[in-house]
Amino acid sequence: MTASVFFRYLIVMAGVTYLIRAVPFAMFRKKIKNKYVKSFLQYVPFAVLSAMTIPDIFFATDMLVSAVAALAVAVILAYREKSLLTVALVSCVSVYAVEFAVRLVS
Amino acid sequence: MFAKFLKGMKDGIPIALGYLSVSFTFGIKAVSDGLLWWQALLISMTNLTSAGQFAGLSVMAGAGSLVEIACTQLVINMRYALMSLSLTQKVDKSFTRLKRWLCGFGMTDEIFAVASGKLHSVTAGYMAGLIATPFVGWSLGTLLGAVAGNILPAAVQSALSVAIYGMFIAIFVPPMKKAKPVAIVVAIGALLSCAFRFVPLIKEISSGFAIIICAVAAAGLGAFLFPISDEEEAHA
Structure with missing residues (x-):
């Protein structure tokens, strides 16, 4: 691919992606009054997050069992309201530990 | 700042x-x-x-x-x-x-x-x-x-x-125990997302679109069933 072809792709790709994100954020400035619309927008993050986590987490690691362990550990820590960083790091460590143990015994 | x-x-x-x-x-x-x-x-x-x-x-x-x-x-x-x-x-x-x-x-x-x-x-x-x-x-x-x-x-x-998923979980689990509607929205979102992954035909839909549909359906149902009044807003 020549440099000019690459830059054409790059500009279109980055431009479309940027506009999708920035236009609604910059142009919409009103506070929404309607309680249904307001509730909808408040529920959106939770819906998005759970849809992105389940079932994707089960396919993220090298082994299903380490992913299940990470999910369990994360839910317990999150339930106890540990910080984002703590939950994320301990999940990673659980995956590493479980996969290490499985490789050791198999 | x-x-x-x-x-x-x-x-x-x-x-x-x-x-x-x-x-x-x-x-x-x-x-x-x-x-x-x-x-x-x-x-x-x-x-x-x-x-x-x-x-x-x-x-x-x-x-x-x-x-x-x-x-x-x-x-x-x-x-x-x-x-x-x-x-x-x-x-x-x-x-x-x-x-x-x-x-x-x-x-x-x-x-x-x-x-x-x-x-x-x-x-x-x-x-x-x-x-x-x-x-x-x-x-x-x-x-x-x-x-x-x-x-x-x-x-x-x-x-x-x-790491990413751990972080997501840390965000959506705490409000689930405080507000039942949030727990229900999370459950619907997860169920729909599984459907888009495993059910024939609809699993052909691109992941980006699938997320939009899950979000709109789960949050929409949540808003319809459990609209948040202004007084409770702080807890949501």
Whole structure:
């Protein structure tokens, strides 16, 4: 691919992606009054997050069992309201530990 | 202002860790698809999105048209419009028009998730910090993957790949125990998402569209069944 072809792709790709994100954020400035619309927008993050986590987490690691362990550990820590960083790091460590143990015994 | 920026940067660390592993894979793939290291890096620095970049890469590798790459990005990234709209309701007065145009660039799934998970309104300084660390992680990971794809052991890559999900869980679990409607919205979102993964026919729908449908359906049902009155708003 020549440099000019690459830059054409790059500009279109980055431009479309940027506009999708920035236009609604910059142009919409009103506070929404309607309680249904307001509730909808408040529920959106939770819906998005759970849809992105389940079932994707089960396919993220090298082994299903380490992913299940990470999910369990994360839910317990999150339930106890540990910080984002703590939950994320301990999940990673659980995956590493479980996969290490499985490789050791198999 | 600066303290808020630092707080944002700190909250961005788990995002950056997760990004490091994903963008590392992107860097490896970009180079194996025939791009140069600086091209891979430039794509990551200007796009800051995972699914969209991987899809864009395959269009480039297949020498697709510009219209094709534009449509791919539009479909996969349309969910960001919904997130941006949702976050407009949470930002405070420190967000001038210019700052909105600037911060709009950093509206990723994860940054949006952390920002909207905040109990109080989001300031421009906090948002800028929350974008800065993941941006560095995303760019650095791409660069490392592109120039030295084999330095990170597979076991470490596997472990890092759950950082993002751990962080998501840390955001949606605490409000689930305080507000039952949130728990129900989370459950519906997860169920629908499984349907889009496993059920024949609808599993052909692109992941970007699937997320939009899950979000609109789950949040819509939540709003219809459990509209939040102004008094309870603080707890949601």
